[in-house]
Amino acid sequence: MTNASWEALSNQAVAASGVVYFLALLAHLVQWAGLRKLPADEEVPSGRIAMAGRLGVLLTVIAVGVHAVALLGRGMAADPNRVPWGNMYEFTLAGTFFVGLLYLVFLRRFGLEWMGPLVVGFILSMMMIGVIWLYEPVAPLTEALYSFWLVIHVVSAVIATGAFTLGGICSVLYLLKERSTAERGYLARLPALISLDRISYRMHAFGFPVWTFAVLITGPIWAHQAWSSYWNWDPKEVWAFITWVVYAAYLHARATAGWKGRNAAIVALVGLATLWFNFIGINYFSTSSQHSYAAPVSFSPSRSEPASTEVPL
Amino acid sequence: MSGLDVKDTGGRDRQATPMPTDMNARELGRWIWRQVTSMRTALVLLLLLALGAIPGSIVPQADVDSLGASRWQEAHPKLAPIYDRLGLFSVYDSPWFSAIYILLMISLVGCIVPRTAVYWRALRARPPRAPMNLSRLPEHAAYTTTDAPDDVLVRAAAELKRRRYRVVVGDDSVSAEKGYLREAGNLIFHLSVLVVLVGFAIGGLFGYKGGVIVVEGQGFSNDLTQYDDFVPGSLFKGEDLEPFTFTIKDFEVDWLTEGPRAGMARKFVSTLDYQQTPASPVETYDLKVNHPLTIGSTEIFLIGHGYAPLLTIRDGNGDVAYSGPTIFLPTDQTFQSFGVIRAPDARPGEIGLEGEFFPTFALGDGMPRSSFGDLINPLLSMSLYTGDLGLNDGSGQSVYVLDKANAEQVMTADGKPFRLDMREGDTVELPDGLGTVTFDGIERWNKIQISRTPGKLVALTGVVLALIGLLGSLFIRPRRVWVRTRRDQGSDATTVDLGALDRSNGGDPERGELELAAIMASLHHPRKDSP
Numbered sequence: 001m002t003n004a005s006w007e008a009l010s011n012q013a014v015a016a017s018g019v020v021y022f023l024a025l026l027a028h029l030v031q032w033a034g035l036r037k038l039p040a041d042e043e044v045p046s047g048r049i050a051m052a053g054r055l056g057v058l059l060t061v062i063a064v065g066v067h068a069v070a071l072l073g074r075g076m077a078a079d080p081n082r083v084p085w086g087n088m089y090e091f092t093l094a095g096t097f098f099v100g101l102l103y104l105v106f107l108r109r110f111g112l113e114w115m116g117p118l119v120v121g122f123i124l125s126m127m128m129i130g131v132i133w134l135y136e137p138v139a140p141l142t143e144a145l146y147s148f149w150l151v152i153h154v155v156s157a158v159i160a161t162g163a164f165t166l167g168g169i170c171s172v173l174y175l176l177k178e179r180s181t182a183e184r185g186y187l188a189r190l191p192a193l194i195s196l197d198r199i200s201y202r203m204h205a206f207g208f209p210v211w212t213f214a215v216l217i218t219g220p221i222w223a224h225q226a227w228s229s230y231w232n233w234d235p236k237e238v239w240a241f242i243t244w245v246v247y248a249a250y251l252h253a254r255a256t257a258g259w260k261g262r263n264a265a266i267v268a269l270v271g272l273a274t275l276w277f278n279f280i281g282i283n284y285f286s287t288s289s290q291h292s293y294a295a296p297v298s299f300s301p302s303r304s305e306p307a308s309t310e311v312p313l
Numbered sequence: 314m315s316g317l318d319v320k321d322t323g324g325r326d327r328q329a330t331p332m333p334t335d336m337n338a339r340e341l342g343r344w345i346w347r348q349v350t351s352m353r354t355a356l357v358l359l360l361l362l363a364l365g366a367i368p369g370s371i372v373p374q375a376d377v378d379s380l381g382a383s384r385w386q387e388a389h390p391k392l393a394p395i396y397d398r399l400g401l402f403s404v405y406d407s408p409w410f411s412a413i414y415i416l417l418m419i420s421l422v423g424c425i426v427p428r429t430a431v432y433w434r435a436l437r438a439r440p441p442r443a444p445m446n447l448s449r450l451p452e453h454a455a456y457t458t459t460d461a462p463d464d465v466l467v468r469a470a471a472e473l474k475r476r477r478y479r480v481v482v483g484d485d486s487v488s489a490e491k492g493y494l495r496e497a498g499n500l501i502f503h504l505s506v507l508v509v510l511v512g513f514a515i516g517g518l519f520g521y522k523g524g525v526i527v528v529e530g531q532g533f534s535n536d537l538t539q540y541d542d543f544v545p546g547s548l549f550k551g552e553d554l555e556p557f558t559f560t561i562k563d564f565e566v567d568w569l570t571e572g573p574r575a576g577m578a579r580k581f582v583s584t585l586d587y588q589q590t591p592a593s594p595v596e597t598y599d600l601k602v603n604h605p606l607t608i609g610s611t612e613i614f615l616i617g618h619g620y621a622p623l624l625t626i627r628d629g630n631g632d633v634a635y636s637g638p639t640i641f642l643p644t645d646q647t648f649q650s651f652g653v654i655r656a657p658d659a660r661p662g663e664i665g666l667e668g669e670f671f672p673t674f675a676l677g678d679g680m681p682r683s684s685f686g687d688l689i690n691p692l693l694s695m696s697l698y699t700g701d702l703g704l705n706d707g708s709g710q711s712v713y714v715l716d717k718a719n720a721e722q723v724m725t726a727d728g729k730p731f732r733l734d735m736r737e738g739d740t741v742e743l744p745d746g747l748g749t750v751t752f753d754g755i756e757r758w759n760k761i762q763i764s765r766t767p768g769k770l771v772a773l774t775g776v777v778l779a780l781i782g783l784l785g786s787l788f789i790r791p792r793r794v795w796v797r798t799r800r801d802q803g804s805d806a807t808t809v810d811l812g813a814l815d816r817s818n819g820g821d822p823e824r825g826e827l828e829l830a831a832i833m834a835s836l837h838h839p840r841k842d843s844p
Contacts, residue, residue, distance in 0.1 A: 136573070137573045138573075139572060139573040139574045140569065140572065140574050140577070140579065142577065142579075143578075143579055143580070143581060143601075143602040143603075144602050144603060146602075146603070147603045205787045205788070208783070208787070209780060209783050209784055209787065212776075212779070212780050212783060213780060216776045216779075216780075217773070217776050217777065217780065220772075220773075220776075221773070222603075224766070224769065225603050225604070225605060226602060226603050227614075227616070228522065228605065228612065228614040228616065228762040228764050229522065229764065229766070230766065230769060230772070231513070232377060233369060233374060233376075233377050233405050234377070235370035235371075238366050238367075238369055238370040239370060241363075241366060242363045242366050242367065245359055245360075245362050245363040245366075246359075246360070246363050248359060249356055249359040249360055249363075251787070252352070252355065252356055252359065253356055255499075255786075256352045274363075282370065
C-alpha cells in the first residue's frame with residue numbers, strides 16, 4: 001500500500017469508527033431510556049433493555065477496533081513510518097482511543113457498564129472536534145520529534161490522560177448524584193456514592209504514576225537531549241506540573257486529610273480542567289511554548305533552533 | 314485557665330490548645346510549627362504552588378524567552394514596572410514563589426520526620442491483639458466446627474503466613490498484619506521530593522549554559538572568552554571549564570521540497586572533530602538534534618543553523634578592510650536573514666553595510682523575500698552607511714546592530730538609498746570612491762549550546778525513587794486479619810470468628826471479602842500440605 005492509500009484508509013476508518021461510536025451511543029440511549037421507567041434497584045438481566053446495553057458494549061468494542069486501524073493508518077502513511085501522535089489531530093485520535101480502550105479494559109473489573117453512554121459520547125465529541133478543527137494531512141515531523149522518547153513520553157501522557165478523564169467522569173457523576181433526589185432514572189441507577197468515589201480514586205491512582213512517569217521522568221530526559229536542559233519552565237511543562245501538583249493534592253487529601261467524596265471530586269475536576277487546558281488551550285494562549293502548534297514559527301536569535309520543535313506534550 | 318491545664322495540653326489535644334494570643338514565645342513557636350506541618354497546610358501549599366506557577370506560563374519569562382519578555386515590556390509600559398516588582402518576569406526565582414516551595418519543604422520535613430519515627434516503631438511492633446467483637450469489623454465471617462480450637466489457630470497461623478502476613482498466635486486468637494511497605498513507599502516518595510530539589514539546586518548553582526555560533530570550518534575552544542552568551546550558576550567558577558576544543562568540519566541539511574511540510578529542513582548533521590584535552594587524540598562525532606556530544610561532564614548540543622555570506626571589502630586605497638564570513642540571523646523559516654558588516658578601518662571613510670540575505674530570492678507582492686530555505690537563488694541586498702560607526706570609542710556593541718547615530722546612509726544621485734544587490738561572485742563599486750565590495754561565497758553556521766548540568770542524575774534518581782515510592786504507597790494494601798476461636802463449656806463445637814480491616818484508602822471491598830472467604834475455606838478444608 002502506498003502512503004496516500006494508508007492516509008485514505010485512516011480517514012475512512014475515522015469516519016467509520018465515528019459512525020459505530022454513534023450507533024453504540026444510540027444503543028446505550030435506548031438502554032437507559034428503557035431503564036428510566038423501572039425502579040432503581042430492579043436488575044434487568046435479560047430482555048430488550050439488557051440486549052441494548054450489550055449491543056452498546058459490542059459496538060464500542062468494534063468502534064475501538066476500527067479506531068485502532070485509523071491510528072495504524074496514520075502511522076503507516078507517514079514517511080518514514082512513525083507513531084501516530086505527531087500533531088494535535090493525531091494526539092486527539094490517540095487520546096480518545098486510549099479513553100475507549102481503558103474503558104473496555106476496566107469495564108468488567110470495576111463494573112463500568114453505566115459509564116458507557118458518557119464515555120462513548122465523550123469520545124464521539126472529541127473526535128468530531130479533532131476532525132473539524134484540528135485535522136492536518138499526514139506530514140513529516142520536525143527533527144526533534146524523531147526520537148525513541150516520542151513513543152514512550154507521549155504514549156504514557158496519553159494513557160494517563162485517558163485514566164484521568166475516566167476518573168473525572170466518575171467525579172462529575174458523583175457530584176450530580178449527590179445533589180439528586182430522584183428515585184428513578186440514570187443518576188439513581190448509578191453505583192452508590194461510595195462506589196463512585198472509590199472508582200474515581202482508583203482511576204486517579206492508576207493515572208497519577210503514569211503521569212509522573214510521562215511528565216517528570218521521560219519528559220525531562222527527552223528535553224535534556226533535545227533542548228539541552230531538562231526543565232525549561234516551558235508553558236506546557238508548567239501546566240503539566242500544575243496538573244501533577246493538583247492530582248498530588250487530590251491523592252494527599254484522600255490519604256491523610258480524609259477528604260473523600262465531594263471535596264475530593266472537586267479537586268479531581270480542577271485537575272482534569274488543567275489537564276485539558278494544557279492539551280488544547282496552551283497552544284492558543286502561549287506563543288513561546290516549545291511544544292506549541294498554533295504559534296507561528298518563531299526564529300529569534302535567542303531561540304534559533306534547527307527545528308521549530310512541535311511536540312504534542 | 315489554670316497552670317495545670319496548660320501543662321496538660323502537651324501539644325496533642327487540639328481542643329485544649331490555647332489561641333496564639335494567649336501563648337508565650339515558646340508556645341507560639343510550637344503552635345506555628347504545628348500549623349506549618351499540618352496536613353491541611355501541606356494541602357493548601359500544594360494548591361498555592363500550582364496557582365503560583367500559572368503566571369509564569371502567561372507572562373513571558375526573562376530567562377526562558379528574553380526577547381518575548383522585553384517585547385512585552387515595551388508593549389505594556391504601564392504594567393511592566395508593576396509586574397517587574399511582583400517578579401512576574403521571573404516567577405520561578407521570585408521571592409514569593411520560593412517562599413511557597415520552601416514552606417512546602419519545611420512542612421514536608423516536619424511531616425516525614427515524626428512519621429518515620431512512628432513507622433520505625435510500627436515496623437517492630439507485633440500485630441495488635443484481636444478486638445473482642447470481630448463481627449463489628451467491616452469484613453467479618455464466622456463458622457462453627459468440631460475441630461479443636463488450637464488446631465484451628467495453628468492452621469490459621471500457617472495460612473496467614475502463607476499469605477505473607479506477620480502473625481502472632483495468642484491464647485484464643487491469631488493476629489496478623491501485612492502491607493508494612495505502604496508507609497515505607499509513602500516516606501520514600503516524600504524524601505525523594507527533597508532529593509529532586511537537591512539535584513535541581515546543584516544544577517542551578519554549579520552548572521552553566523552557554524551558546525556560541527560557529528561557522529562551518531571554524532573551531533571553538535572551551536574558554537569563557539569564546540562564548541556569545543554564557544549563563545553561569547551562582548557558584549560556578551570559570552576555571553572549572555573543561556579544556557576541550559572542536560571544529561565543525563561539515564554541516565548537512567535536507568530540505569523537503571514537496572508535501573505538506575515543503576520548505577522544512579530536516580536531518581541536520583554537523584560533523585565535529587574534537588579533542589577532549591589539548592593533548593588527547595582527535596575524534597569525530599556526528600552532532601545531531603537529540604544526539605548531544607558528551608565530553609567529560611559537559612554536553613554539546615546542535616540547536617540552530619543559518620547562513621554566513623563571505624564578503625571582501627576593499628577601501629578607496631585598494632586595501633582589504635574586511636574579509637570573511639559574517640553571521641546573518643534568520644528571521645523566519647525561509648531563512649531570510651538579517652546581518653551587519655562593519656569595516657571601521659576603511660579609508661577614506663568607514664564602511665558599514667546592513668541588509669538582508671535571501672537564500673532563494675523571489676518577489677512576492679512586489680516585496681523582496683525568500684521563498685525557500687535552501688540556496689537555490691541566493692541574493693544579498695545591503696544598504697551602505699559611512700561616517701562614524703561608533704566602533705572606535707571602546708564601548709562594546711552587538712555585532713548584529715549597526716550604530717547609525719553618527720553615520721549617514723549613502724544615497725544615489727537621484728536621492729534614493731544606495732543598494733548593493735549582489736549574487737555570488739559579484740563585485741560592486743561603491744560611490745564617492747569608498748571602495749568595492751565582493752560577494753565571494755556563502756558559508757553555513759551552527760548555533761551550539763554547551764552546558765553542564767551537575768546533579769541531573771541526582772534529580773533523575775530522585776524522581777525514579779519517588780515513582781517507586783508512589784507505587785508502593787498507592788498499591789500496597791495494608792491489612793489486618795484476626796481469627797478468634799471460642800468453645801463453650803461442655804460443648805464440642807468451636808465457633809471461629811474471622812475479621813479483617815483494610816487500612817488502605819480506596820481499597821477494594823470485594824477483594825477483601827474474597828480473601829477472607831478463602832482464608833475461611835482453608836480453615837474449613839485444610840490444604841493437604843498444611844498441618
